Amino acid sequence: MCGARHREQSCGPANRGGGGGVTVPRKSNLGVFSLSWPIFLQLTCTYVMGLVDVWTLGRISDDAAGAVGSVSTLVTFVLMMFSFMGQGGSLVYARSLGEGRTTKVQEYYFVALLLHIALGVVVGAMLYVFAEDAARLMGLDGRLLSYGTTFLEVVAAGALLHSVMAMLGGAMAANGFTLQAMFAAVLTNIVNIVLIYVLVLSPSGTRWGVQGVALSTVLATMVGLLYSVRLVFFRIGITFRRPASARDLWAHGALLMTFTLPTMLEPAFWQAAQIATTRIIAAVGTDELSARMYTLSITNMIGMFSSALSQGLQISLGHLAGAGDLDGIRRRAHGAHLAGSAIALALALVTASCGGWVMGWFTSDPQVIDAGKLLLWCGLLYLPGSALIMTTASTLRAVGHVTYPAAVGILVLWGVFVPLAYLLSLPFGLAILGVMIAMAVDENLRALLLTVRWRYLSAPERAHRIVKQPETDPVA
Incomplete structure (x- = not known):
């Protein structure tokens, strides 16, 4: 533990050098x-x-x-x-x-x-x-x-x-x-x-x-x-x-839950939406369901890259937000938003172009392979938007706006994606293509809503809403 104030900077974590502190x-x-x-x-x-x-x-x-x-x-x-x-x-x-x-x-x-x-x-x-x-x-x-x-x-x-x-x-x-x-x-x-x-x-x-x-x-x-x-x-x-007192303990706990609960709720509702979608695809046909399960193994890898980029961005921007560096936040966020979407698009294009070969790893059934190739090409419609969702949501969370991304995610998923997937795939007869169209609408709509929100908040006249100037705290 740290004692005197002059030692405080040496108690925080960073690279350890020689035999000294951090x-x-x-x-x-x-x-x-x-x-x-x-x-x-x-x-x-x-x-x-x-x-x-x-x-x-x-x-x-x-x-x-x-x-x-x-x-x-x-x-x-x-x-x-x-x-x-x-x-x-x-x-x-x-x-x-x-x-x-x-x-x-x-x-x-x-x-x-x-x-x-x-x-x-x-x-x-x-x-x-x-x-x-x-x-x-x-x-x-x-x-x-x-x-x-x-x-x-x-x-x-x-x-x-x-x-x-x-x-x-x-x-x-x-x-x-x-x-x-x-x-x-x-x-x-x-x-x-x-x-x-x-x-x-x-x-x-x-x-x-x-x-x-x-x-x-x-x-x-x-x-x-x-x-x-x-x-x-x-x-x-x-x-x-x-913490020095029970009051501080409760205050810190409340702050942590304020940031973590919205972050936890959105993936929970997303997972529930995926279960609902799986049931819809199962009603379409077993070949389509198998193809969907196989292609998820591929698209999840692209999603993992976007997720990693968004997590790194959130940490980096969190430090900049705490330091009050609005220009740094804008530059870093803009670069990550573009890079995430561009790389996701490129990976989706490569995967779709090799669709027959990729699906051959999983199955020899020609009908499943054909359905899988279609799903991989559909990735071009939604994977760049998905990457933009992750990076933009992380940007908003990093500057303290944690509720809006969660609210948008939950409302659009269950208000647009799930109903539209059902309507297009079964009543309208588009089968699994209807689910992919609904997914493209969902991902791109959420990406648009989050991007508009970020541009509104990051305007110079509203900078005080996302960053504050660092203050000198004699205790902390």
Whole structure:
């Protein structure tokens, strides 16, 4: 912990030099790309970890893969909530660091850790107690129900680990240490693969099946968490400080929830919209549903790049907002908005041009391949807009406007996308093409609404609404 005021700058996290202390990272050191590429690799590791689990389950039996695939929707939703909660906290930390309030941000770390622990305990307990009910809700019965219940019960033990890991990852990211967070993800992935071989695939091993896959994930997450703890507290030197009073504790908690709740709600409603869309596509036909599942594996990779760019942008702009640098915010946001959309368009074009070859990786069914090629070309209509949504929403959140992106996302998703997807695909007979048209309308409409909002707020006469001049705080 830091004592005297003259030591405050040496208590914040940054690059450690020699044997001395650490210093708060300056905004000039937090470029968008340098923050984003480790986040992309971190997201890729998480994605690969899921693929390894699915592949392993397929080696056990198709029933095991299908059952766990069904309940994984719920698990993915929970992990996504932890991740977005960590990102919301990261935004609060970044803004405070940009303002130079080192002591204040140390108190935010402490309160955020308490919130993540509480959420992890509650969610883990609910997953364990209601594991069988949740599996039934996903339509499982018989042997499939047993597989799904077993997987949820074991994964429930790791909920707290995932929650705390998300908090520590957010703290590292806010201080510019996205590369270190990436190393934690890589280590988790490696340990998961080794444990799966030992517990599930090794001919001379225990062959624990579904339980072994779930246990591998939990134990690997524990190793990743321990490594993150070592990074945060011993390598980087981030300090956690208990607030001086209960009043400060509640005030910090309220501020953190103000930023994290909208950030968590939007992906929750998005996930629900994807479930509704899947049911619509299933009603169209099994070939179309299979093609949609396969092409999601491709478009999700493009989406991960956009997500990484938006997270790096949010951290960078958070520091600039705290420092009151409106010109820097405008320049960095403009460049990221253009780059994100342009790269997404280029990747979508390359993928669509190679559609037949790409779909051949997944299936030999000519009808599924044809449907998949159509879906990949449709990516040109919505993937650039999706990238613009992510970067613009992150820009708005970075300057403190967290409610508007969430409200727009929820209202347009459920007021435009889902109804339009149903109408165009089934009553109008456009099948899966109708869903893609609805998705293009949804993504581009949201991108337009967010862009208009950002241009309105960033006008010079309204600059005071998104940034403030840094103040000297004798305590923080």
